[in-house]
Amino acid sequence: MDSFASLLHGLSVAMQPGNLLYAFIGVTLGTAVGVLPGIGPALTVALLLPITFKLDPAGSLIMFAGIYYGGMYGGSTSSILLNTPGESASMITALEGNKMARAGRGGPALATSAIGSFVAGMIATIGLAFLAPLVVDLALSFGPAEYFALMVLAFTTVSAAFGNSALRGLTSLFIGLALGLIGIDLQTGQARLAFGIPDLLDGVEVTTAAVGMFALGETLYVAATASRSPDKIEPVRGSLWMTASDWARSWKPWLRGTLLGFPIGALPAGGAEIPTFLSYSIEKQLSQNPEEFGQGAIEGVAGPEAANNASAAGTLVPLLTLGLPTSATAAMMLAGFQQYGLQPGPLLFTSNPDLVWGLVASLLIANFMLLVLNLPLIGLWVRLLAIPRPWLYGGILVFATLGTLGANPSAFELGMLAVLGVLGFGMRYFDYPVAPVIIGLILGPLAEQQLRRALAISQGNPSALVETPLAIGIYVICALIVVGPLVWRMVSKKPLPVLASSED
Amino acid sequence: MRAFTQALAGILVAGALATPVFAQELKIMAPAAPGGGWDQTARSLQQALQTEGLAKGVQVNNVPGAGGSIGIAQFVNQSKGDPNALMVGGYVMVGALIANNSPVKLDQVTPIARLTGEYEAIVVPTSSTIKTIGDLVAQLKADPGTVSWGGGSAGGTDHITVGLIAKAAGVDPTKINYIPFSGGGEALAAIVGGKVTAGISGYGEFEGQVKAGKLRVLAVSAPERLAGVDAPTLKEAGINVEVQNWRAIWAAPGITPEQKASLISTFEKLHGSKSWKDTLAAKGWSDTFLAGDTFGGYVTKEVEQTTAVLKDIGLAK
Numbered sequence: 001m002d003s004f005a006s007l008l009h010g011l012s013v014a015m016q017p018g019n020l021l022y023a024f025i026g027v028t029l030g031t032a033v034g035v036l037p038g039i040g041p042a043l044t045v046a047l048l049l050p051i052t053f054k055l056d057p058a059g060s061l062i063m064f065a066g067i068y069y070g071g072m073y074g075g076s077t078s079s080i081l082l083n084t085p086g087e088s089a090s091m092i093t094a095l096e097g098n099k100m101a102r103a104g105r106g107g108p109a110l111a112t113s114a115i116g117s118f119v120a121g122m123i124a125t126i127g128l129a130f131l132a133p134l135v136v137d138l139a140l141s142f143g144p145a146e147y148f149a150l151m152v153l154a155f156t157t158v159s160a161a162f163g164n165s166a167l168r169g170l171t172s173l174f175i176g177l178a179l180g181l182i183g184i185d186l187q188t189g190q191a192r193l194a195f196g197i198p199d200l201l202d203g204v205e206v207t208t209a210a211v212g213m214f215a216l217g218e219t220l221y222v223a224a225t226a227s228r229s230p231d232k233i234e235p236v237r238g239s240l241w242m243t244a245s246d247w248a249r250s251w252k253p254w255l256r257g258t259l260l261g262f263p264i265g266a267l268p269a270g271g272a273e274i275p276t277f278l279s280y281s282i283e284k285q286l287s288q289n290p291e292e293f294g295q296g297a298i299e300g301v302a303g304p305e306a307a308n309n310a311s312a313a314g315t316l317v318p319l320l321t322l323g324l325p326t327s328a329t330a331a332m333m334l335a336g337f338q339q340y341g342l343q344p345g346p347l348l349f350t351s352n353p354d355l356v357w358g359l360v361a362s363l364l365i366a367n368f369m370l371l372v373l374n375l376p377l378i379g380l381w382v383r384l385l386a387i388p389r390p391w392l393y394g395g396i397l398v399f400a401t402l403g404t405l406g407a408n409p410s411a412f413e414l415g416m417l418a419v420l421g422v423l424g425f426g427m428r429y430f431d432y433p434v435a436p437v438i439i440g441l442i443l444g445p446l447a448e449q450q451l452r453r454a455l456a457i458s459q460g461n462p463s464a465l466v467e468t469p470l471a472i473g474i475y476v477i478c479a480l481i482v483v484g485p486l487v488w489r490m491v492s493k494k495p496l497p498v499l500a501s502s503e504d
Numbered sequence: 505m506r507a508f509t510q511a512l513a514g515i516l517v518a519g520a521l522a523t524p525v526f527a528q529e530l531k532i533m534a535p536a537a538p539g540g541g542w543d544q545t546a547r548s549l550q551q552a553l554q555t556e557g558l559a560k561g562v563q564v565n566n567v568p569g570a571g572g573s574i575g576i577a578q579f580v581n582q583s584k585g586d587p588n589a590l591m592v593g594g595y596v597m598v599g600a601l602i603a604n605n606s607p608v609k610l611d612q613v614t615p616i617a618r619l620t621g622e623y624e625a626i627v628v629p630t631s632s633t634i635k636t637i638g639d640l641v642a643q644l645k646a647d648p649g650t651v652s653w654g655g656g657s658a659g660g661t662d663h664i665t666v667g668l669i670a671k672a673a674g675v676d677p678t679k680i681n682y683i684p685f686s687g688g689g690e691a692l693a694a695i696v697g698g699k700v701t702a703g704i705s706g707y708g709e710f711e712g713q714v715k716a717g718k719l720r721v722l723a724v725s726a727p728e729r730l731a732g733v734d735a736p737t738l739k740e741a742g743i744n745v746e747v748q749n750w751r752a753i754w755a756a757p758g759i760t761p762e763q764k765a766s767l768i769s770t771f772e773k774l775h776g777s778k779s780w781k782d783t784l785a786a787k788g789w790s791d792t793f794l795a796g797d798t799f800g801g802y803v804t805k806e807v808e809q810t811t812a813v814l815k816d817i818g819l820a821k
């Protein structure tokens with residue numbers, strides 16, 4: 001019960017009025033920057049570091065943690081309402097959330113995402129407090145071979161985002177994989193598909209691609225087909241709040257999303273994207289109404305949002321216990337620790353218990369504040385959709401462009417946004433799903449690097465890929481996902497449905 | 505919406521706000537994303553220059569990409585003749601410009617001063633059977649492929665150091681089994697988790713894990729032993745390699761000798777100031793100050809040596 005007493009003590013530190021104020025400033029700033037695509041929490045913390053130098057360590061770290069969590073909330077708001085995923089991890093939220101928002105269900109979509117984030121944030125933060133040492137052992141047992149297995153698992157589940165044609169989905173996925181090849185190859189340092197353009201050496205920025213293909217592509221599509229398209233955006237239809245059936249359909253995805261997000265977020269190369277992909281796919285598999293997926297299924301918002309937020313807490317596990325920053329924001333927080341002469345790591349919990357437990361406690365408080373801040377705003381947010389369409393889409397264009405420029409102020413990036421927007425328009429026009437492009441762009445390079453690293457370490461011996469029980473276990477899960485549904489149908493003697501892969 | 509935009513505008517201009525009057529208004533480009541070493545150097549300079557009143561205001565802007573190749577190209581094109589424009593950079597840039605075949609070279613910018621430096625450390629997990637740098641080199645000589653080195657990006661300081669060690673030990677540098685990782689965290693996890701034979705990076709990256717007893721330092725790439733680090737230098741171990749991952753500041757091309765002298769004097773004053781000493785101590789950076797043309801000559805030598813190593817390990821033509 002030692003941790004519990006420490007946590008209570010931490011709560012008393014975090015509840016001091018000064019620290020509450022820092023937490024409030026943090027969550028407000030975080031929500032604001034999260035809403036704008038491109039300006040992420042990492043950049044905000046970087047800009048604030050020199051200013052906070054004179055504050056006391058606990059206060060400014062509490063503020064940074066608030067920014068981190070706030071950014072996650074803000075990112076989902078713009079994804080749902082405007083289809084402009086502010087960061088790659090909220091891309092999946094945009095898939096179902098934006099469909100819900102257009103059908104007048106923006107209120108429940110924002111609510112399930114806010115409450116799901118809250119639930120996930122709470123559980124994961126408590127997990128951070130009590131399970132950190134266990135999770136760290138798991139995290140360190142992941143090497144390149146295990147990561148590659150995890151990527152294979154993620155690839156086996158991407159078909160959930162394919163829409164109704166596997167062929168079209170695969171085509172999109174391969175476009176994404178090809179885009180992912182652009183830039184300097186990390187393993188050899190050689191440029192690939194850069195055509196001598198220095199700006200391409202770092203590859204295609206995922207947020208630029210997501211904003212271009214989702215927001216720009218859609219704006220162009222609406223502009224091109226407006227006179228013919230009967231579909232109208234309804235700001236509110238039915239209840240603004242979640243109905244009983246929404247709650248019933250949301251709570252399990254929240255918990256499952258948390259279970260995926262927290263441990264994968266704690267992996268040094270896990271990230272926030274993979275758990276959102278996995279969660280989306282699982283929810284589609286388990287849903288009573290899989291046909292709603294792609295049309296605005298609430299499970300598809302609830303699960304991935306919970307996974308996204310739980311992974312944010314997961315990232316803090318290696319940061320606090322090992323001093324390993326595994327995301328850009330965590331790296332900035334590490335710099336924040338170091339500017340006060342604190343070295344996160346195994347010794348931090350014993351050398352500065354007030355600070356660590358104060359931080360954990362303030363995460364709980366920040367999470368609560370975010371819920372209080374976000375729920376009443378939902379009514380206000382959904383009104384955005386009542387703006388006449390030409391203005392709304394004009395606004396989305398400005399917003400998307402500003403965000404991209406804010407993250408990377410170069411004319412080239414703007415050109416890239418435009419090109420990807422046109423690509424997104426073309427794909428939408430010819431009825432190809434755009435989400436698999438972004439998934440391919442994210443997973444392709446990750447899978448490639450891990451595979452090549454694993455093979456380099458084993459000097460080319462492929463058996464190294466299946467040497468550990470962990471890797472084998474993940475491959476078994478992959479096999480179950482692929483074969484499982486077929487076997488299940490055979491056992492339950494239901495006829496196999498017509499395969500969705502037949503072209504339309 | 506308005507409140508958000510205002511809050512955002514507030515954050516963006518906060519760094520640019522400063523007190524008025526006489527001293528220079530400086531612009532420092534960090535040719536990397538926020539959070540990395542160059543960005544931190546630029547922001548620490550911003551803070552120290554303003555605290556000491558050596559500059560009226562300092563703006564930092566980030567131009568990330570390709571190890572500084574994008575930033576330096578933009579700096580040379582857009583800041584030509586601007587006496588207030590500065591750029592942070594370092595040894596990583598030397599390698600990146602060569603490996604990326606950059607049309608812009610470091611001799612096109614005006615050297616002002618080398619500011620800080622960090623030496624490389626070679627580590628193994630505490631549980632490893634390799635006890636000394638001698639053990640590691642013996643294994644490297646016997647079969648270079650079996651020694652997997654985990655470190656930063658291909659062609660960076662870590663990779664170059666491994667190439668130099670192989671060469672000094674008489675091993676074919678093209679045979680080294682170097683595993684690049686993109687972020688410091690991921691590399692560290694692989695090293696602590698025993699996924700690679702040895703790890704190589706700036707000592708600061710490893711310090712926490714060394715103190716916690718998870719990693720053992722085999723050697724450092726410094727000219728003499730580092731205070732507080734219980735490990736020999738590579739030279740002591742008979743490997744004639746000395747590498748410093750330095751960071752420095754340059755001015756724009758085409759400025760007058762008077763403007764150059766004035767900037768050098770600003771940074772000499774900064775170097776002597778308390779603010780800067782405090783910053784170095786807080787960040788754990790070694791002071792390796794070297795100003796003006798002496799620094800320029802040093803860069804030329806580093807470029808020559810690095811070009812040779814990168815050719816040896818097959819990263820440059």
